[in-house]
Amino acid sequence: EGLKTIESQAFEGCGLTYVKLPDSLKALEFDAFDRCNNLEYLYIGKNLRNDHYVQTLAFLCLNLSAIEVSGLNEQFKIIDGALYDVCHKELIRVPSGVKEITIPKWVEAISEDCFYGVTPEKVIIRTPSLDNIYNSSIDNAVNIVCIADSEVEEWAKEYASCSNITVLNSASEINSFINSIANDTQE
Numbered sequence: 001e002g003l004k005t006i007e008s009q010a011f012e013g014c015g016l017t018y019v020k021l022p023d024s025l026k027a028l029e030f031d032a033f034d035r036c037n038n039l040e041y042l043y044i045g046k047n048l049r050n051d052h053y054v055q056t057l058a059f060l061c062l063n064l065s066a067i068e069v070s071g072l073n074e075q076f077k078i079i080d081g082a083l084y085d086v087c088h089k090e091l092i093r094v095p096s097g098v099k100e101i102t103i104p105k106w107v108e109a110i111s112e113d114c115f116y117g118v119t120p121e122k123v124i125i126r127t128p129s130l131d132n133i134y135n136s137s138i139d140n141a142v143n144i145v146c147i148a149d150s151e152v153e154e155w156a157k158e159y160a161s162c163s164n165i166t167v168l169n170s171a172s173e174i175n176s177f178i179n180s181i182a183n184d185t186q187e
Contacts, residue, residue, distance in 0.1 A: 046072035
């Protein structure tokens with residue numbers, strides 16, 4: 001506690017398995033935890049902010065299976081195990097072991113490496129458009145569910161290497177599908 005910044009590559013390639021970032025930490029520099037492939041657990045304290053270096057802090061760690069965020073952090077939120085930046089409306093990281101994820105409709109961007117080391121069986125995208133979706137984000141998903149005639153559908157058909165793309169064609173299909181998703185906490 002008391003630490004304000006972790007500099008670039010400070011823990012690069014280290015063997016840590018558990019990291020609890022203190023509440024006092026405000027900034028992480030580029031690749032602060034790059035290639036920490038033993039890292040399984042990450043806790044984010046209340047004052048850390050996303051300045052786009054956060055996306056590369058510990059999120060390129062292959063075995064990252066659990067992420068928690070202080071309930072007092074106003075920028076980051078965990079939904080169904082995945083890390084979101086609510087201020088920038090962005091999905092940042094899906095931990096290993098997640099087999100299915102429903103991306104809430106308020107999300108506008110998916111970070112480039114949010115699925116690093118993760119091959120989900122199903123990715124459900126509830127929004128018709130995303131400002132930023134990179135072709136490596138969900139490249140290995142087995143099944144992508146999206147809305148017909150949307151930017152997401154165009155992206156999925158052009159870039160995704162998934163084996164199946166389910167396209168919802170009508171309002172009734174979309175409503176029926178949404179109703180079948182249990183307990184989406186971010187309506």
